[in-house]
Amino acid sequence: MGRRERKKAQTRQALADAALELFLERGYDQVGVKDVADAADVSVTTLFKHFAGKEALVFDQDDDLEAALVAAVRERPPGRSIPQALREHLLLHQTRFAVHAADPRFADFTRLVQETPALRDYSQRMWTRHEAALARAVAEAVGAPEDDVSCAALARFALAARSLILQHPEPRRAADEAFALLEQGWAASHPSN
Amino acid sequence: MGRRERKKAQTRQALADAALELFLERGYDQVGVKDVADAADVSVTTLFKHFAGKEALVFDQDDDLEAALVAAVRERPPGRSIPQALREHLLLHQTRFAVHAADPRFADFTRLVQETPALRDYSQRMWTRHEAALARAVAEAVGAPEDDVSCAALARFALAARSLILQHPEPRRAADEAFALLEQGWAASHPSN
DNA sequence: TAAATAAGTGCAATGACTACACTTTCGGAG
DNA sequence: CTCCGAAAGTGTAGTCATTGCACTTATTTA
Numbered sequence: 001m002g003r004r005e006r007k008k009a010q011t012r013q014a015l016a017d018a019a020l021e022l023f024l025e026r027g028y029d030q031v032g033v034k035d036v037a038d039a040a041d042v043s044v045t046t047l048f049k050h051f052a053g054k055e056a057l058v059f060d061q062d063d064d065l066e067a068a069l070v071a072a073v074r075e076r077p078p079g080r081s082i083p084q085a086l087r088e089h090l091l092l093h094q095t096r097f098a099v100h101a102a103d104p105r106f107a108d109f110t111r112l113v114q115e116t117p118a119l120r121d122y123s124q125r126m127w128t129r130h131e132a133a134l135a136r137a138v139a140e141a142v143g144a145p146e147d148d149v150s151c152a153a154l155a156r157f158a159l160a161a162r163s164l165i166l167q168h169p170e171p172r173r174a175a176d177e178a179f180a181l182l183e184q185g186w187a188a189s190h191p192s193n
Numbered sequence: 194m195g196r197r198e199r200k201k202a203q204t205r206q207a208l209a210d211a212a213l214e215l216f217l218e219r220g221y222d223q224v225g226v227k228d229v230a231d232a233a234d235v236s237v238t239t240l241f242k243h244f245a246g247k248e249a250l251v252f253d254q255d256d257d258l259e260a261a262l263v264a265a266v267r268e269r270p271p272g273r274s275i276p277q278a279l280r281e282h283l284l285l286h287q288t289r290f291a292v293h294a295a296d297p298r299f300a301d302f303t304r305l306v307q308e309t310p311a312l313r314d315y316s317q318r319m320w321t322r323h324e325a326a327l328a329r330a331v332a333e334a335v336g337a338p339e340d341d342v343s344c345a346a347l348a349r350f351a352l353a354a355r356s357l358i359l360q361h362p363e364p365r366r367a368a369d370e371a372f373a374l375l376e377q378g379w380a381a382s383h384p385s386n
Numbered sequence: 387t388a389a390a391t392a393a394g395t396g397c398a399a400t401g402a403c404t405a406c407a408c409t410t411t412c413g414g415a416g
Numbered sequence: 417c418t419c420c421g422a423a424a425g426t427g428t429a430g431t432c433a434t435t436g437c438a439c440t441t442a443t444t445t446a
Contacts, residue, residue: 004423004424007424008423008424011424011425042425042426043425043426043427044426044427045425045426045427045428046424046425046426049424049425
């Protein structure tokens with residue numbers, strides 16, 4: 001990777017860092033894109049070359065999510081049902097944050113997202129964007145037609161369950177209860193998957 | 194109801210009508226609030242006194258939805274489970290559109306909403322806004338604590354299923370399959386509800 | 387009828403985002 | 417090594433939704 005790409009990644013990172021710091025300090029709505037650009041010492045135009053919108057500044061990840069989601073279904077250990085695999089995958093993401101929870105930065109981060117409507121919505125949309133891919137993976141895993149309704153429904157429900165789990169003080173228990181609803185019906189229509 | 198309120202309702206209606214007509218004609222993004230205000234012969238300021246935002250111009254209803262949703266659960270006929278009641282309620286809303294489907298206006302309307310990201314998102318948020326109320330109604334109906342997770346999950350899943358059903362060419366079948374997933378698990382944890 | 391209330395208006399501003407025309411800086415093909 | 421084109425970055429000027437403010441006008445209501 002040449003100097004060029006390194007510099008690019010560097011600018012992007014500087015923007016993301018500056019944004020998070022400012023948002024945490026003053027609150028999302030009290031910070032303008034101009035402020036972020038200035039703090040990262042680039043122009044506003046450049047900021048928008050790197051991030052599609054103000055909200056995207058906070059979610060630097062996004063790209064890997066879909067792959068991980070699909071992999072969780074495709075490469076689930078034998079004997080584990082698809083709903084179970086999804087439940088564990090979503091819990092893991094939650095847990096990763098929990099690991100870092102000692103760092104108050106992460107607690108603040110999730111609080112920021114949950115308390116800022118624009119960010120909450122964006123996060124939801126971000127996950128929903130991968131629904132189609134997940135539905136396809138599920139259908140493939142059980143040998144159903146690509147547009148099978150119950151596969152699409154499972155995908156949608158699992159993603160909808162995510163933020164429910166995230167908000168709950170006891171994620172493990174919340175996940176168990178929410179997915180219990182799904183596992184039964186899934187087992188009934190797709191035995192041994 | 195005095196003349197004042199009548200005029201107010203009239204202006205509101207003129208705005209909603211003008212907006213829908215223009216949006217259908219040119220597409221949502223190709224119409225500015227200014228255009229809508231002009232077409233309804235009021236100022237932009239007035240437009241925003243009546244509607245919270247551009248998207249709200251299209252969804253004139255909203256208020257009755259929550260009440261109807263809660264009622265569907267609370268006043269379900271005896272012997273019908275809560276998931277069943279919700280499925281029928283959502284289908285009914287779908288059917289209502291279908292009834293008017295002869296009028297090409299309604300087909301165009303739903304297409305407009307589904308094809309415009311801003312409107313699709315807004316519609317989703319609109320329904321999600323009533324999730325808490327629905328969850329409470331469900332919890333009350335089964336005598337569970339108000340913050341019971343599986344009740345909250347059922348509420349969320351049912352609302353998430355809505356747009357899935359809406360998009361499907363065969364709503365009835367889609368609803369059956371999607372809710373089949375929920376009914377089993379629900380029956381297991383809440384017998385006879 | 388007078389005072390309070392609410393609808394409606396025009397204007398100016400903010401803030402996110404885009405289009406454009408430009409400069410600088412790498413990276414690779416010859 | 418050099419030259420050329422792609423890609424990063426810049427500044428300016430604009431669009432568009434949305435808000436705040438001070439104002440007029442119509443309708444209630446006391």
